Amino acid sequence: xxxxxxxxxxxxxxxSRRALLKGSALAGAGLxxxxxxxxxAHAAGSDVLKVGLIGCGDRGSGAAVNxxxxxxxxxxxxxxxxxxxxxxxxxxxxxNLKGDQVAVKDDHCFAGFDGxxxxxxxDVDVVLIAxxxxxxxxxxxxAIDAGKHVFCEKVHAVDAPGVRMxxxxxxxxxxxxxxxxxxLAWRYDTGVRETMKRVLDGxxxxxxxxxxxxxxxxxxxxQRQPPWTEMEYQIRDWFNFFWLSCDLPGLNLVHNLxxxxxxMRDEPPLRAWGAGGRQTRVGPQFGDAFDHFAVFYDYADGVxxxxxxxxxxxxxxxxxxxxxGTKGRCDLLCNRIEGETKWxxxxxxxxxxxxxxxxxxxxxxxxxxxxxxxxxxxxxxLAIMATWVCYTGQSITWEQAMKSNYALxxxxxxxxxxxxxxxxxxxxxxxxxxxxTRFA
Amino acid sequence: MLFDRSLSSRRDFLKTAAAVSVAAxxxxxxAHAAGSDVLKIGLIGCGGRGTGAAVNxxxxxxxVRLVALADLFPEQLKNSLAQLRQAKPDQVAxxxxxxFIGFDAxxxxxxxDVDVVLIAxxxxxxxxxxxxAVDAGKHVFCEKAHALDAPGIHMVIDACAxxxxxxxxxxxxxxxxxxxxxxxTIDRVHDGxxxxxxxxxxxxCVGGRRAYPRRxxxxxxxxxxxxxxxxxxxxxxxxxxxLIHCLDIVSWAMRDVPPxxxxxxxxxxxxxxxxxxxxxxxxATVFEYANGLRSFGFCRDQPGCYDxxxxxxxxxxxxxxxxxxxxxxxxxxxxxxxxxxNMYDLEHQTLFDAIRKGSPINSGSYMATSSMxxxxxxxxxxxxxxxxxxxxxxxxxxxxLPRYGxxxxxxxxxxxxxxxxxxxxxxTRFA
Numbered sequence: 093x094x095x096x097x098x099x100x101x102x103x104x105x106x107x108s109r110r111a112l113l114k115g116s117a118l119a120g121a122g123l124x125x126x127x128x129x130x131x132x133a134h135a136a137g138s139d140v141l142k143v144g145l146i147g148c149g150d151r152g153s154g155a156a157v158n159x160x161x162x163x164x165x166x167x168x169x170x171x172x173x174x175x176x177x178x179x180x181x182x183x184x185x186x187x188n189l190k191g192d193q194v195a196v197k198d199d200h201c202f203a204g205f206d207g208x209x210x211x212x213x214x215d216v217d218v219v220l221i222a223x224x225x226x227x228x229x230x231x232x233x234x235a236i237d238a239g240k241h242v243f244c245e246k247v248h249a250v251d252a253p254g255v256r257m258x259x260x261x262x263x264x265x266x267x268x269x270x271x272x273x274x275x276l277a278w279r280y281d282t283g284v285r286e287t288m289k290r291v292l293d294g295x296x297x298x299x300x301x302x303x304x305x306x307x308x309x310x311x312x313x314x315q316r317q318p319p320w321t322e323m324e325y326q327i328r329d330w331f332n333f334f335w336l337s338c339d340l341p342g343l344n345l346v347h348n349l350x351x352x353x354x355x356m357r358d359e360p361p362l363r364a365w366g367a368g369g370r371q372t373r374v375g376p377q378f379g380d381a382f383d384h385f386a387v388f389y390d391y392a393d394g395v396x397x398x399x400x401x402x403x404x405x406x407x408x409x410x411x412x413x414x415x416x417g418t419k420g421r422c423d424l425l426c427n428r429i430e431g432e433t434k435w436x437x438x439x440x441x442x443x444x445x446x447x448x449x450x451x452x453x454x455x456x457x458x459x460x461x462x463x464x465x466x467x468x469x470x471x472x473x474l475a476i477m478a479t480w481v482c483y484t485g486q487s488i489t490w491e492q493a494m495k496s497n498y499a500l501x502x503x504x505x506x507x508x509x510x511x512x513x514x515x516x517x518x519x520x521x522x523x524x525x526x527x528x529t530r531f532a
Numbered sequence: 533m534l535f536d537r538s539l540s541s542r543r544d545f546l547k548t549a550a551a552v553s554v555a556a557x558x559x560x561x562x563a564h565a566a567g568s569d570v571l572k573i574g575l576i577g578c579g580g581r582g583t584g585a586a587v588n589x590x591x592x593x594x595x596v597r598l599v600a601l602a603d604l605f606p607e608q609l610k611n612s613l614a615q616l617r618q619a620k621p622d623q624v625a626x627x628x629x630x631x632f633i634g635f636d637a638x639x640x641x642x643x644x645d646v647d648v649v650l651i652a653x654x655x656x657x658x659x660x661x662x663x664x665a666v667d668a669g670k671h672v673f674c675e676k677a678h679a680l681d682a683p684g685i686h687m688v689i690d691a692c693a694x695x696x697x698x699x700x701x702x703x704x705x706x707x708x709x710x711x712x713x714x715x716x717t718i719d720r721v722h723d724g725x726x727x728x729x730x731x732x733x734x735x736x737c738v739g740g741r742r743a744y745p746r747r748x749x750x751x752x753x754x755x756x757x758x759x760x761x762x763x764x765x766x767x768x769x770x771x772x773x774x775l776i777h778c779l780d781i782v783s784w785a786m787r788d789v790p791p792x793x794x795x796x797x798x799x800x801x802x803x804x805x806x807x808x809x810x811x812x813x814x815x816a817t818v819f820e821y822a823n824g825l826r827s828f829g830f831c832r833d834q835p836g837c838y839d840x841x842x843x844x845x846x847x848x849x850x851x852x853x854x855x856x857x858x859x860x861x862x863x864x865x866x867x868x869x870x871x872x873x874n875m876y877d878l879e880h881q882t883l884f885d886a887i888r889k890g891s892p893i894n895s896g897s898y899m900a901t902s903s904m905x906x907x908x909x910x911x912x913x914x915x916x917x918x919x920x921x922x923x924x925x926x927x928x929x930x931x932x933l934p935r936y937g938x939x940x941x942x943x944x945x946x947x948x949x950x951x952x953x954x955x956x957x958x959x960t961r962f963a
Contacts, residue, residue: 300730
C-alpha cells in the first residue's frame with residue numbers, strides 16, 4: 093500500500109489505514125498459500141462459488157441478488173455490515189428473492205467495524221463490497237490481500253490516497269489471478285457497450301467535446317435518532333457527508349464521468365475547474381453536501397468535458413451523455429449515433445447490474461481474471477477532482493490530484509468516536525467556501 | 533434636499549421628453565452630415581463607465597463637445613466633471629445649469645439641444661432612457677446591459693426600430709464587437725475556419741464584486757442605488773453585468789440567432805454579507821441551440837478563486853479562442869497579430885463617424901438578443917426551471933417601479949439581520 097496514506101495527518105491526525113488493515117492482512121497471509129489452488133478449481137464451472145456480502149444496505153442487497161442471478165451455483169454464505177439489523181433485514185430480503193442460494197448461518201453474520209475482517213477470514217470465494225464510499229479502498233485492498241475475487245461498488249475512493257490503494261489492489265489482484273469488477277455499471281450495459289464500441293472505432297470521428305449531466309432531485313436524508321452518536325448518524329446519513337461519500341460527484345456524477353473517461357480511452361484530463369454550492373439544501377439535515385456542481389475538464393488534445401450535477405427538488409432534470417466528434421455525435425444513453433454514420437442500437441434491453449456480475453462470475457469460472465481497477469481508480473479521481481474544484485474554486489491538475497495526500501478520516505473508527513466533521517452549536521456543519529477552502 | 537423630488541411615472545417622463553423635442557430634430561441631425569458642425573454630447577450616468585465613455589466619445593474628434601451631465605447623485609456628477617475637464621479641457625463645456633441631478637435629470641438633459649447622449653446608468657434605467665433619448669431625437673450610445681427583463685427588451689427593440697425610422701444612430705456598448713482581434717476571429721469562424729461549431733464555453737470568472745458597506749445615513753433606496761451592482765432589480769446579476777460580454781461574442785458567432793431554450797444552476801456560496809445584496813455569486817447556464825448545440829455560460833465573482841475570462845468555440849475542425857487573446861487551433865491555425873486597438877474608442881469612432889457622415893448605425897440586430905441571453909441566464913439559474921426563448925421573451929415580469937424617489941421603498945428589503953433574500957431554485961418561480 094502507499095506509504096503516504098499511512099503517514100499523513102490532517103486536522104490533527106487521521107486513522108492509519110495500515111492499522112485498519114493489520115487484522116485482515118494477517119488473515120490474508122494465513123489464507124494466501126492455499127488460495128491459488130482454490131481459485132483455479134472453479135474453472136470447471138460446476139462448483140459452488142461462495143459469496144460474502146460486505147455492506148448490507150439497499151445497494152449491497154441488490155448486488156447480492158444480481159450476483160446470485162448471474163451464477164446459479166453462487167451461494168451467499170456470509171454477510172457483514174456496520175449495523176447488525178441491516179444484516180438481518182438484508183438476509184431476509186435476499187432470501188425472499190433467491191431462496192436456496194442464500195445460506196448464511198448466524199455465525200457467518202459479522203457486525204461492526206471489524207466485521208469485514210471476520211468475513212474475509214471465512215472461506216468465501218467472492219466478496220461484494222457496497223458501503224459508504226469511505227470504506228471502499230480499505231476493504232478492497234483487504235479483500236485482495238485475503239485472496240478473494242471482488243465486486244466493488246462505485247465510487248471507489250473519496251481521496252487520492254484511496255485512489256492509489258485501488259491501483260495497488262488492482263496490481264496485487266493481477267499477480268494473484270483475482271478478478272475485480274467495478275460497480276460502474278454502464279460499462280456492462282449492452283446497448284451502451286455496442287454504442288461505445290462504435291464511438292471508439294471512429295463512428296463520430298475524433299471526439300472534440302462532451303456534455304454530461306446528472307441533474308436530479310434531492311437525495312435522501314436520514315433523520316437523526318436519539319440513541320445515535322454523531323458518528324452513527326453521519327454513517328447512516330452518509331450521502332450528506334463529504335468524508336463518507338465524496339458528495340454528489342461520488343454518488344452520481346461519477347457514472348457520467350466514467351462514461352466520458354471510457355470515450356476518452358481512460359486517458360486522464362490535464363485539469364479541471366468549476367463552481368458549485370448549496371442553495372436549496374440548507375440546514376443541518378443536509379450535512380456538508382453541496383446541491384449543485386458544474387465542472388469543466390480540459391484534455392491534452394483540446395477536448396472539453398462539461399459535467400454538471402445537481403440534487404435540487406423542483407428544478408430541471410437533465411441526465412445524458414453527449415459526445416461531439418469531427419464526423420458526428422453520439423447520444424450514449426439513447427444508444428444513438430448521428431452524422432456521417434447513422435446507427436441506433438436495436439437489440440434487446442438488459443439489466444446492467446446483473447451483467448456486471450455475469451462478467452465477474454464468468455471470469456472466475458473461466459480462469460481468465462477480469463480487472464477493472466485502472467478505470468475504477470481514474471474515474472473515481474475524476475469525481476474527487478469535481479468535488480475539490482467546486483469546494484475550493486481553484487483549477488486543479490490531474491497530477492496535483494493524483495499526488496494529493498489529503499484525506500479526511502476519523503482518528504478512531506468506533507461509533508463512540510468523533511467523526512472528522514462536527515456540527516456547531518446550532519447543528520450546522522462547516523460548508524466548503526470556494527476561495528477560502530484549500531485543496532491539500 | 534437635492535434628492536427630495538416628487539417624481540411622476542416613467543411613462544409621463546417619456547411623453548414629456550418626446551413632446552419637447554421631436555419636431556425640430558431631424559433637421560438638426562442632417563446638419564451634421566456636412567461634418568463641420570460641433571457635435572454636442574450629454575452624459576447620463578456619471579460613474580466610472582459613463583465618464584470613460586465621455587472620454588472615448590471626445591477622443592473621436594475635436595468637434596465633439598460635452599455640454600450636459602445628468603446623474604442621480606451630485607457628488608458623482610461633480611467628480612466626473614472634474615475628471616473630464618482635466619482629461620479634455622478644450623472639449624468640456626458644461627455650464628452649471630446643464631448639470632442635472634435626480635431621477636428626472638435625464639429628462640432635463642434630453643430637453644437641451646444635445647445631439648448625442650451617452651447612457652451609462654444603473655442598468656435598471658437603460659431601456660427607459662434609451663426610449664426617451666430616441667423619442668427626443670438624439671443619437672445614442674447605450675452601455676450594456678440594455679435591459680433586465682423581457683418588457684425592457686421589448687422597449688429596446690422598439691427604440692432600435694424607432695431610431696432607424698428617424699435616421700438616428702444607436703450604438704450598443706457591447707464593446708467586443710469593435711475589437712479588431714475579436715472581429716477577425718469571428719470572421720474566420722464564420723468563414724469555416726473551425727468547421728461546424730459543436731460546443732461553446734462562455735466563461736467570465738473574476739473575483740470580487742464591488743460592494744459598499746451600508747452607511748447609517750443612507751436610506752434603503754440610497755443604499756441600493758449606490759450599491760446597485762448587488763441588486764437584481766438594478767443590475768440583473770453577474771450574467772448581465774459581465775457574462776453578457778461572452779454571451780454576446782457567442783451570439784455573434786451564432787449569427788445572432790437565439791437559442792431554443794436554457795437551464796442552469798447557481799447560488800450564493802461565499803458573498804454572504806448584506807453588502808452583497810440579493811445576488812448569486814456563481815451561475816452555470818446551459819443554452820441549447822436549434823441543432824442540439826450547447827453553449828455553457830459560466831460566471832463567478834467569488835474572491836480568491838480561479839479566474840477565467842474566455843469564449844471558446846469548439847468546432848469539428850478546430851477551436852477558436854477570444855476575446856483577450858485571440859487564436860484558432862486545429863486545421864486552420866491562426867493567431868491575431870494586428871494592433872490591439874482600444875475598443876472603447878473604436879466603438880465611439882464608429883458611432884461618431886456614422887453621425888458625421890449621415891449614415892446612421894444601429895445595433896438593433898444584436899443588442900436586444902445579447903441582453904436577453906443574460907436575462908435568460910438569470911431566470912433559469914434563479915428558478916431552476918428550463919425555459920424556452922419564447923417563454924422568456926413573453927415574460928411579463930417587470931422590475932420597473934411605479935414611481936421613483938428617495939422616499940420610495942425599494943422592491944427588495946433586508947431582514948432584521950440586514951440580509952436580503954436570495955432566489956431559491958425550485959421555489960422561486962418564473963413569472
